Amino acid sequence: xxxxxxxxxxxxxxxxxxxxxxxxxxxxxxxxxxxxxxxxxxxxxxxxxxxxxxxxxxxxxxxxxxxxxxxxxxxxxxxxxxxxxxxxxxxxxxxxxxxxxxxxxxxxxxxxxxxxxxxx
Numbered sequence: 001x002x003x004x005x006x007x008x009x010x011x012x013x014x015x016x017x018x019x020x021x022x023x024x025x026x027x028x029x030x031x032x033x034x035x036x037x038x039x040x041x042x043x044x045x046x047x048x049x050x051x052x053x054x055x056x057x058x059x060x061x062x063x064x065x066x067x068x069x070x071x072x073x074x075x076x077x078x079x080x081x082x083x084x085x086x087x088x089x090x091x092x093x094x095x096x097x098x099x100x101x102x103x104x105x106x107x108x109x110x111x112x113x114x115x116x117x118x119x120x
Contacts, residue, residue: 002023002043002044003023003040003042003043004021004042004043005021005039007035015032016033019031023090026088026089027065028067028072029117030047030118031119032118033118033120035119043119046085047117049097049112049114049117051116052098053113055110056110058110063076071113072114074111074112074113075111076112077109078106081105083096086110086112095114
């Protein structure tokens, strides 16, 4: 289960906030517009990656979330090639903003760089 750990309001009037989500093992900070989350809420939707680049197949079958200066280098499993969904722990991230190489198949592990992760 993914839990909202923290809500940092950027602009309450417009509903913009940075949200810290955690599944108990992994944590991701996301931008949220029209935000109606509070700390302690559960989250079960798909996250969206923007400016997805450097998608390569990984031979390390593990999940990694490395955040530096607001950008992410992540490693996860491609659980849906058609919808381009990458899974890390309980998180599912839409990486359709990038180009997945043709030699990558469903259930392969990928390394990818993402500039921003959003909640819609």
